[in-house]
Amino acid sequence: MSLDISSLDALHDTLTRLSTSFDTLPNHDADTLDDAGREVLAQVAERLTNNYPYHHPLYAGQMLKPPHPLARTAYQLAMWLNPNNHALDGGRASSAMEKEAVADLARMFGWTESLGHLCGGGTMANLEALWVAGQRRPGTILASSQAHYTHGRISGVLGLDFAAVPVDPRGAMDVTALERTLASGGVGTVVATLGTTGFGAVDPLPEILTLRDKYEFRLHIDAAYGGYFALADNLDDAARAAFASAGEADSIVIDPHKHGLQPYGCGCVLFADPDVGRLYQHDSPYTYFTSNELHLGEITLECSRAGASAVALWATHRLLPPVRGGQFAENLSRCRTAALGLYQYIDKSPDYLPVMAPALDIVVWAPQGASTSAISARSEALFDAAAGRDLHLALLGVPVDIARAHWCDTVRYDTETVVCLRSTLMKPEHATWLPEIEGILTHLARR
Numbered sequence: 241m242s243l244d245i246s247s248l249d250a251l252h253d254t255l256t257r258l259s260t261s262f263d264t265l266p267n268h269d270a271d272t273l274d275d276a277g278r279e280v281l282a283q284v285a286e287r288l289t290n291n292y293p294y295h296h297p298l299y300a301g302q303m304l305k306p307p308h309p310l311a312r313t314a315y316q317l318a319m320w321l322n323p324n325n326h327a328l329d330g331g332r333a334s335s336a337m338e339k340e341a342v343a344d345l346a347r348m349f350g351w352t353e354s355l356g357h358l359c360g361g362g363t364m365a366n367l368e369a370l371w372v373a374g375q376r377r378p379g380t381i382l383a384s385s386q387a388h389y390t391h392g393r394i395s396g397v398l399g400l401d402f403a404a405v406p407v408d409p410r411g412a413m414d415v416t417a418l419e420r421t422l423a424s425g426g427v428g429t430v431v432a433t434l435g436t437t438g439f440g441a442v443d444p445l446p447e448i449l450t451l452r453d454k455y456e457f458r459l460h461i462d463a464a465y466g467g468y469f470a471l472a473d474n475l476d477d478a479a480r481a482a483f484a485s486a487g488e489a490d491s492i493v494i495d496p497h498k499h500g501l502q503p504y505g506c507g508c509v510l511f512a513d514p515d516v517g518r519l520y521q522h523d524s525p526y527t528y529f530t531s532n533e534l535h536l537g538e539i540t541l542e543c544s545r546a547g548a549s550a551v552a553l554w555a556t557h558r559l560l561p562p563v564r565g566g567q568f569a570e571n572l573s574r575c576r577t578a579a580l581g582l583y584q585y586i587d588k589s590p591d592y593l594p595v596m597a598p599a600l601d602i603v604v605w606a607p608q609g610a611s612t613s614a615i616s617a618r619s620e621a622l623f624d625a626a627a628g629r630d631l632h633l634a635l636l637g638v639p640v641d642i643a644r645a646h647w648c649d650t651v652r653y654d655t656e657t658v659v660c661l662r663s664t665l666m667k668p669e670h671a672t673w674l675p676e677i678e679g680i681l682t683h684l685a686r687r
């Protein structure tokens with residue numbers, strides 16, 4: 241069976257137990273699915289067949305990772321009650337679980353006194369971090385040209401100036417260029433990305449921290465994708481040093497719905513200084529305070545949030561604690577091992593050109609070609625041909641400056657960007673499926 245259906249037994253058992261906890265109430269029959277509802281559900285199942293097989297190891301394209309069966313089941317169990325973590329009235333148990341789960345994430349970066357909460361995703365989390373940044377230290381927001389595109393847009397929403405800092409050949413922020421911009425003044429916050437969305441590049445955080453001593457700015461880390469690699473034991477020296485110093489930042493964003501085995505709708509923002517909570521203060525007459533304890537609705541920009549997300553993350557942390565040396569960390573290291581394996585295959589292959597060695601678990605490469613236009617066309621054709629053999633890759637537009645730094649004069653540069661192939665190897669099973677993946681790639685190149 242390709243999809244996990246067996247965990248429905250556990251859902252049934254635990255739901256039955258949850259239901260009996262309400263047995264003291266006067267009888268009230270729950271709404272159930274009638275025949276008309278079942279008919280529509282069958283149509284839904286039919287529509288959902290039109291999808292890529294995200295859960296399968298031959299899906300090796302975009303940043304899509306299947307949730308852990310426990311996360312999926314705990315989410316559904318909670319969703320039967322549908323708690324709302326806006327306020328304690330809406331989600332008493334799930335709010336407590338959110339605080340514990342967020343504390344687990346903060347501890348990954350050595351933070352024990354921080355403030356943080358879950359939110360819809362990385363974009364929302366970065367919005368909150370930059371909203372706080374703009375109030376704490378007004379000025380231009382800087383992020384690298386390979387940072388997530390939403391930083392520029394979020395700055396616009398917040399009415400803050402934004403400027404992009406060029407990147408080096410690894411796709412990481414160029415600190416010389418950063419210093420030039422800092423020296424010209426007016427910078428409020430620097431966003432360092434630990435794991436860019438395109439290449440998985442890691443900005444040189446230790447050097448950025450040295451510049452902070454000299455120029456003073458607020459430092460936000462966007463680790464929406466890469467954050468969990470703080471736990472991996474097989475990073476190169478530069479990436480390891482960057483993750484080791486992440487705790488020096490003012491705020492950090494990490495997405496449990498990227499590498500943290502969670503269903504969508506689970507991002508997290510963390511602030512080193514819990515005092516930023518005062519920026520969120522409100523005295524809404526709609527929010528009823530059923531206790532004097534700080535409730536999460538007082539420290540989030542969003543109001544209603546799925547308590548089920550917090551329950552799923554909490555459950556996952558009980559089974560797979562996000563700590564160094566644990567099973568979760570080992571699985572993450574295996575993703576990186578898979579990426580290094582694919583990179584080695586491409587590097588040796590006469591048919592393909594690597595763009596750069598992966599810093600995390602994302603590999604970007606291209607089929608051989610005489611010019612960047614020819615390479616782009618071949619990448620697109622290969623993307624389709626691979627899908628025809630059930631291998632699902634992704635495409636990435638690589639700026640020619642980056643390509644040229646690696647390919648030198650072996651290629652003619654007749655375009656501004658070159659379309660390359662990209663594989664995000666987010667499943668530990670990718671390591672064991674590499675021979676299969678490489679076999680398909682070799683076959684396709686020789687057609």
Ligand SMILES: *Cc1c(COP(=O)(O)O)cnc(C)c1O
Binds near residue numbers: 463
């Ligand atoms: C995915 C990603 C985001 C956006 O997060 P969403 O959860 O998709 O909103 C931001 N920054 C980085 C580096 C990302 O990889």
